[in-house]
Amino acid sequence: MTFRIRVARDEDLQHLYEMAKLTGGGFTNLPPDKPALRAKLERSHAALARDDHAQADDLFVLILENIETGDVRGTCQIFTRVGQQWPFYSYRIGTVTKHSQELKRTFRAEILSLVNDLEGCTEVGGLFLHPGERAGGLGLLLARSRYLFIAQHRARFADRILAELRGVIDEAGGSPFWDGVAGRFFGMNFQQADEFNATHGNQFIADLMPKHPVYTAMLSESARSVIGLPHPSGRAAMRMLENEGFAFENYIDIFDGGPTMTARTDQVKTIRDARRATIVAIDPAGEPALAATGRLAGFHAALAQVREVQDGVTIDPAAAEALGVAPGDAIVWIER
Missing domain, CATH: 2.40.40.20 (Barwin-like endoglucanases)
Structure with a gap:
């Protein structure tokens, strides 16, 4: 069987929807919601129709197609500049150091600060490969095709690039990180927040999330233990990102605590070479x-x-x- 990557078309909607239902939650860029997926396709069509070098708030949706059958077996997305329509939020892991002369002790506390540091970056995301095709290098093709697309249209993309990896999700579909941090302020569980974010954006985070830093020592052990860790199914994706030159620079996803990997666009291996x-x-x-x-x-x-x-x-x-x-x-x- 021969596969190829091509840009998504309107007739791919049902295929995308069927794959979205297989993601298992926490996959914001591929929601199992047809109107949201249709809006992504329309946005991708608009980006493809504009053949100039101006950077804008574009989205490109690519799919993996079995040429012999016409079946869609995977997908991925590229966002040219995040944070243009809605603010792009991350938690940055930092440290506060305090010293007591009387006790002769120094205390170092890890904190999470809500930031927009990565606003304006290009993002590669929404990568999903059908479970039946996870062999033969197709995952590698799907992931690296995004960088070849960027190389072909370099002027349309930012000088810094990021990839958000899904965080740890429990067997019930919940997020220990969400339950320990944001869930306390929103009155909704992780699945509800995930679905709302996928279809309406994350402005509700700006409206309701406290702006002061969160001391991780005050979180539950279950929440602390997953900070910066990828979902088990995302470990291979993390290794591929590292092989491309991405690094974890202490930014994590505000919903599930998964790691955000970053790189200079021109230093991503596939683009550079x-x-x-x-x-x-x-x-x-x-x-x-x-x-x-x-x-x-x-x-x-x-x-x-x-x-x-x-x-x-x-x-x-x-x-x-x-x-x-x-x-x-x-x-x-x-x-x-």
């Missing part, structure tokens, strides 16, 4: 790679076998078909 070349021949020989072609609505990416030759590269027949390319066409590619 992406190569551009002209296809000179279709040939099955080559080294494993990820290849992409096209701009905006014409963007496609696929796993490929690529070989560098004197005047360009060769690409294998299956990848050429997936990308819709032939000798003389240009691609951007990166080794796997």
Whole structure:
């Protein structure tokens, strides 16, 4: 079977909805709500229709498609600049140090401060791969296709990039972090807050959340123990982000306490090392790679076998078909 990444279309709505129902909660960028998903598609269409270099509050939705069946088996999203319509909130983990001369003791307390430090960054998120396809490098293709898309449209994106990883969720679908912090102020459980945020945005956080720092020592052990930890299903995603050059710099999600990873956009490995070349021949020989072609609505990416030759590269027949390319066409590619 051959897969490719392409931009989402209106007819993908039902596929996206079915995948959203499999996420298990805490997945704000892919809510199991058709109107919210339809709004995302409309926003993506508007971003694709604008072919200029101005940075704006854009969203691009990409999907993983089985070319043989037409089935959608995964999705991911790119937000060009977060915090433009609603403030983008994070908790920053910090330390307060105090010294008592009389006791001759120094006390260091960990605190969580509500900040908008990451406002204006590009965000990669909304990545979901169908459980039946979690093999053969498709997760890697889905994740790194976002960076190839950014490389193809670099002027549309910010100089700093972030990725929020889902935090720890218990077997009942609740969040120990939410229960220990924000849930005390909102009169709703994590699932209710998660659904509301996915469909209405997080302005209610600004309206109701206390602005003073939270001392973690005053939280329950269950809440403290998950601060900055990814959901078990997100550990592989965290390793992939680290391999791309992302780092955890003490920012966490305000809902579930999951880690927010950040990087300089031009230092993300796939963006930094992406190569551009002209296809000179279709040939099955080559080294494993990820290849992409096209701009905006014409963007496609696929796993490929690529070989560098004197005047360009060769690409294998299956990848050429997936990308819709032939000798003389240009691609951007990166080794796997």
